[in-house]
Amino acid sequence: MIDLHYWPTPNGHKITLFLEEAVQAGAALAYSIKPVDIGAGDQFKPDFLAISPNNRMPAIVDHAPADGGAPVSVFESGAILQYLAEKTGLFVPADLRGRVAVDEWLFWQVGGYGPMLGQNHHFNRYAPEKVPYAIDRYQRETERLYGVLDRRLAGRDFIAADTLSIADFACYPWTREHEWHHVDLAAHPNVQRWHDALSARPAFQRSYEIGKVYRADKTMTDEMRRNLFGTPAPRP
Known part of the structure; x- marks a missing residue:
C-alpha cells in the first residue's frame, strides 16, 4: 500500500x-x-x-x-x-538512451517548465499588486518553454519515448492549465495534439x-x- x-x-x-x-x-x-x-x-x-x-x-x-x-x-x-x-x-524505457531522454525531460519540467509557469500563475492571479516587470518576464519565459515543448513534440506522440513515460506525467498537468498563463494552444499545435490525446485517456x-x-x-x-x-x- x-x-x-x-x-x-x-x-x-x-x-x-x-x-x-x-x-x-x-x-x-x-x-x-x-x-x-x-x-x-x-x-x-x-x-x-x-x-x-x-x-x-x-x-x-x-x-x-x-x-x-x-x-x-x-x-x-x-x-x-x-x-x-x-x-x-x-513508464521508463529499459534501454540506456531511452532512460536518459526521459530523465532529461523530467528534469526540464521540474527545473524550468513547472517553476516558470508557477511564477506566471502567481503574478497573474495571486500577487496582491500588479508587477509589470514580473508579469512580462514570466509570460515571455512561458511562451519560450511552450515553444521548446512544441518543437520536441513535432512528429511525436509522447515527449521522451515511443510510449507514455513519466516525462508526460510531469508536463501534462502544467500544460492543462494553459489558460491560467494566457497561452493559446492553437499557437503550439504539437502541444495541443499531445495535450488533447492525453486528455482523452481514461486514466487521465x-x-x-x-x-x-x-x-x-x-x-x-x-x-x-x-x-x-x-x-x-x-x-x-
Missing part, C-alpha cells in the same frame, strides 16, 4: 496520473490518498514535515518497498515519479475526477494567502 499525501495541484496530479495509469496497466499498486489541504496549512503539520521537510506536497510513503524493509517516504514530485517507475518497471480522466473530490471553489482569505505564499516551515 502506498499513502499519497496529495492536493489537486499540478504537482499533485502528476502522481495520480502515474498511479491510475499503472493500475490500468495491471500493476498491483494499491494506494490511498491522504489529503494535504495547503490552503488550510496542513503542509506545516509535524507529521507531514516528517516525510516532506520542504513543506510541499506531494509526498508518498511506500509500506511495501522492494527491499522488504521499513516503509520508504519520498518527497518531491520528480523523485516520486522516478521511484514509482523503478518500483513498477513502468479518472485522475482529475479524483481531484474534484478535494477541490472546492474558495475565496482567497488572508489565512490561505499566508499558508500558500508566506508562511515558513516551523523550526524544529
Whole structure:
C-alpha cells in the first residue's frame, strides 16, 4: 500500500496520473490518498514535515518497498515519479538512451517548465499588486518553454519515448492549465495534439475526477494567502 499525501495541484496530479495509469496497466499498486489541504496549512503539520521537510506536497510513503524493509517516504514530485517507475518497471524505457531522454525531460519540467509557469500563475492571479516587470518576464519565459515543448513534440506522440513515460506525467498537468498563463494552444499545435490525446485517456480522466473530490471553489482569505505564499516551515 502506498499513502499519497496529495492536493489537486499540478504537482499533485502528476502522481495520480502515474498511479491510475499503472493500475490500468495491471500493476498491483494499491494506494490511498491522504489529503494535504495547503490552503488550510496542513503542509506545516509535524507529521507531514516528517516525510516532506520542504513543506510541499506531494509526498508518498511506500509500506511495501522492494527491499522488504521499513516503509520508504519520498518527497518531491520528480523523485516520486522516478521511484514509482523503478518500483513498477513502468513508464521508463529499459534501454540506456531511452532512460536518459526521459530523465532529461523530467528534469526540464521540474527545473524550468513547472517553476516558470508557477511564477506566471502567481503574478497573474495571486500577487496582491500588479508587477509589470514580473508579469512580462514570466509570460515571455512561458511562451519560450511552450515553444521548446512544441518543437520536441513535432512528429511525436509522447515527449521522451515511443510510449507514455513519466516525462508526460510531469508536463501534462502544467500544460492543462494553459489558460491560467494566457497561452493559446492553437499557437503550439504539437502541444495541443499531445495535450488533447492525453486528455482523452481514461486514466487521465479518472485522475482529475479524483481531484474534484478535494477541490472546492474558495475565496482567497488572508489565512490561505499566508499558508500558500508566506508562511515558513516551523523550526524544529
